[in-house]
Amino acid sequence: MNKDQVLGFLKKNTMIIVLIIVVAFFSWRTGGAILLPMNVSNLISQNAYVFVLATGMLLCILTGGNIDLSVGSVVCFVGAVGATLMVNMNIPIPLAILIMIALGTAIGAFQGFWIAFVRIPPFIVTLAGMLVFRGLSNVVLNGLTVSIKDKTTFVNLFGGGADCYIHDIFGNGTLNLTCLFGGLVATAVFIVLQVSSRIQRSKKNYDVEHFGAFVGKLVVISAVIVLFAYKLAQHKGIPTVLIWVLIVVLVYGYITNNTTVGRYFYAVGGNEKATKLSGINTNRVYFLAYTNMGFLAALAGMITIARLTSAQPTYGQNYEMDAIGSCFIGGASAYGGIGTVPGVIVGAVLMGVINLGMSLMGVDANMQKVVKGVVLLAAVIFDVVSKRGGKMIVKN
Template sequence: MNSAKVRDFITKYTMIIVLVLVTLFFTWGTQGKILFPQNITNLISQNAYVFVLATGMLLCILTGGNIDLSVGSVVCFVGAVGGVLMENMGVPVFVAVILMLLLGALIGAWQAFWIAFFRIPPFITTLSGMLVFRGLSNVVLGGKTLPIKSETFTVLFGGGANCYVPDFLGGGEGLNRVAMAAGIIACLIYIFVTVRGHMNRKKKGYETGNVAAMYIKMIIICAVIMFLTVKLAQHKGIPTSLVWVLIVVLIYGYITSKTTIGRYFYAVGGNEKATKLSGINTDMVYFIAYTNMGFLSALAGMLTIARLTSAQPTYGQNYEMDAIGSCFIGGASAYGGIGTVPGVIVGALLMGIINQGMSIMGTDQNMQKVVKGLVLLAAVIFDVVSKKKSS
């Protein structure tokens, strides 16, 4: 492998390499505690909202480096309304869930309307939303904490002691068989999709790349999947919050890579004027991006109040920073038009591992903020420098 290929490899997989190095560092720093089964489960459950919000934030960033500052407040407000509906008004759980998702989408559409059709800067519009919905959260809850007692809701969205997919295969006290089966199936699906894609490209005469590299990549990814699967199976199995994260990641990964509307997001971020001249309704692209952000904020709100088994006016603080940071660390461009859902997940995992690793090591909370800030700055500097070199 020549130096040019090495550089291309490092550039393409920079954040994955960093993720591996950071994981190894904290494995050493915590004497392996960060890889305990319960800590792996906690990493997923505690950061489920980040994965969901970052996926939605990616679509906003793709449109030209735009962001949504209101997501933390929307998470809090939707959670507050949902808590009042279920606990104070006796609304059935599934009806409350639908109403919460609709509320999130309506909030997103409200902000999207001003951004898309009146071209109010997203920063100003969503800053306003951050203040408005934080205030409304306090009004709805009266400044108090509201316990969420519905076991159905907490189990469904990843809260309480029973928030795991039942082991209907009868694993007993040993490895959770449902988790193991899910890991094996995931590996088989990944291998099938990868090999089939390679064969289709070869049949059509497209460049297929290095076959050996493809198989090495396949082996590494399957090994990681099975490692995580075994860790989950050793604890209590698959958290229900992970199921929601996988659904969001798979759906939006497909949308951004395989659909027409997905290509529109990249086109608007790459060159909005040219995109508009080609006949694409760029206003609608903005509208969809921010409406979707509200919808996913509602889902993140449900995951939050389920995990914490309560609704509180302070929930959601700094959630927007976690989502934005995950996107930029995961390779999304500050200028828009560049970024992928898998990259965002890598960024969110990196942030989560840094948080958890420093917590286990007993690092001061203020120093944790310093480290996260420096990591975010380094990611954006890397993006800007790389873009200048390529141009």
């Protein structure tokens, strides 16, 4: 590998390298506590909503650096309505789930209409939504907490109960063999997909990374997947909520990489005028992005109330900031048109590791916010400066 190839590899995988360094640092500072099986499992359960919301937020950001400030309030409102339906009104769980999904999607479509067709700035529309749906959450719940502990089917389905893990079909030992087998299968699928993609790119005479760097990346990521599966297998196995996260990540990863609709998001963010002149309905792209955001906010709302086994008017606070931060830290451009679902997941995991690591170290909650803010600012500065060829330009 020559110097340019090394620099290109480091730039492309900066956040992965940072994540490894951060995990190593907190492992040292906590005496390895952050890598305990229980903490690895908690990392997934506590940050599942971030993975879901950040995936949806990426589509909004791709359209030109736009964001959705209302998602935290929508999560709370959908959860409040769902808990009220199931507990206070005894609505069947399947029907309540459908109503929550429909409600979240309708909210996203409502906001998407004003953004896409009336062209009101997304910041204004979603800021209004943040206030409106936070207030409606209080109205629905009357400022009280609604417990859903007796609705075990719903709680376990969305990963909030004590039994919300995939049972070991191979045995009942201390090591969950089903989880370990799943990790090995995931590793094999990852390697096959990466090798297949490289072969296809080579046949089309596209640029491919150096073979040594490619093999090194496969080895490192495969080792991480196997280690992750092994840690989960030592606890209780695969959390149910991880299945939901994987479905979201795989579906949206495929959409953004392999579909025409996915390429539209990148095109609009890259140059909206040129995209419109090429015959693409850019209004529909905006509308789809925000409607989809409402749909995923509904899913995150169900995950949230299942994990906390209740609905409260305060749920969802700062969720939008976690999602936005994960996108930018994961490599999404503040100007739109650049970003990937795997990158966003790396950003979300990095934020989760920082939160968990600082909590285990006993760092003050206010200082945790300071660190997260600095990390977010650093990620955006890196994005802006790298696009200028490494030059910091200060305008008068």
